[in-house]
Amino acid sequence: MALTTSILLTSLPPDVTAALAIATAPPPQNDKVTIRFQSIGNAPMLKRKVFRISSGAKFGKVVAFLRKQLGMDEGGAPGEGLWCYVNQSFAPGLDAEVGGLWRVSS
């Protein structure tokens, strides 16, 4: 259900299509960012705090990973009983790309 199916983009000149393909290409799998988890409030401490994750991953993946690390119900809704903030300032949308968040907050 990507937008590429839309008629808008099928009629573009080849060079424009090529430029768009490069601009929207996902980052390579080995392009990773480092995340440090810090527990606040009643959140339990993690044994290991620093992890690396693909920069193209969505923030929802980080939250799901953290649920697993904390032994929380994986089937539960991502935000249920667990709140994650970037630099203790804001909670990004679960569909925000980790690489973009890293670029504006590290």
Added chain:
Amino acid sequence: MSFDGPPPSIRRAIWDGSIPVQILLNPGESRVFDNTDPFYIQLPRVSYLPLFYPQLYAFFESFLIDKGSVNPAEAWLDFEGVPLKWHWPIGLLYDILTGRDPSYATMDWNSGDEHRLPWTLTLHYSDYPNEHLMRLDSPNALQDSFVNSTKEADYLRNGNSRAVMSLSMADSAKLWESIETHNFDTFWSIADRLITNSAYPIRHIPIKVYLPSAAKVVQKLVPPYLQGHRSLLPPNPSPQSSQSMLRLILFNTGEPTTVGIVLKTMVPELFLSTRANRIAKPVLHGIVIPLNTPLVELMKEASYPDGFLHVAVSMMS
């Protein structure tokens, strides 16, 4: 029509911007298949879709095949098969999904132009696209998402989200109510304190650039002025020390970052020049913005209510 009096402010014009929308019920969920009456509504560009879901349900309820099994909270909309992200402002969704130069939009139903208005969307109550959309599963989900976006914008402007966090309970509530009720005066009475009257020189401009095809979002730290600006800042500005003189000097140094400069930095493949559009155009509130526009001015006058400049890139054909 009278043209007396001062022209409406840019803020007012943006707030009043709206899109005529036709909403169809997914034929598979209607007891009369595709004979369901369409619902017409003028949607404010700066608002959010879920605020209108109750109206849609009230209208379409009697058409549903099995009303009993439908959960109104499972509502979602699509445009040409693309699910609409409920946490993005309506104007941004229109600009990024319809894609081309907005100056060609037409009301002519007979024209072959895919931009013809009204914007036609399809409403669903089943098969929620979990892969593409965050769930709207709590009554406060939209408000939470909005508030977090205002905090993210605050974080970019100031390096922390204290301005938003230190709003009184009453003001925080009023800020959200102004979105729900689409009240310009209430909104700006609070937002001005966050966006324009920041206590310190702005560190970064809250901006997100949206690319068509994968609806890819590009984010980067964008300083409001080009050089030497941040190095003049005290390392830890505190509210106690008066920085007003310093601020005055800072605001007059350095060339302002322009739309063209930031696009060439963020999406160099599509913006080869900082001055001329050859492949793509930046669209904000349905308007192609000139590349030489200073971002700091744009931020003050043309931010979406969450404090971000949500810029859609439209491809030139």
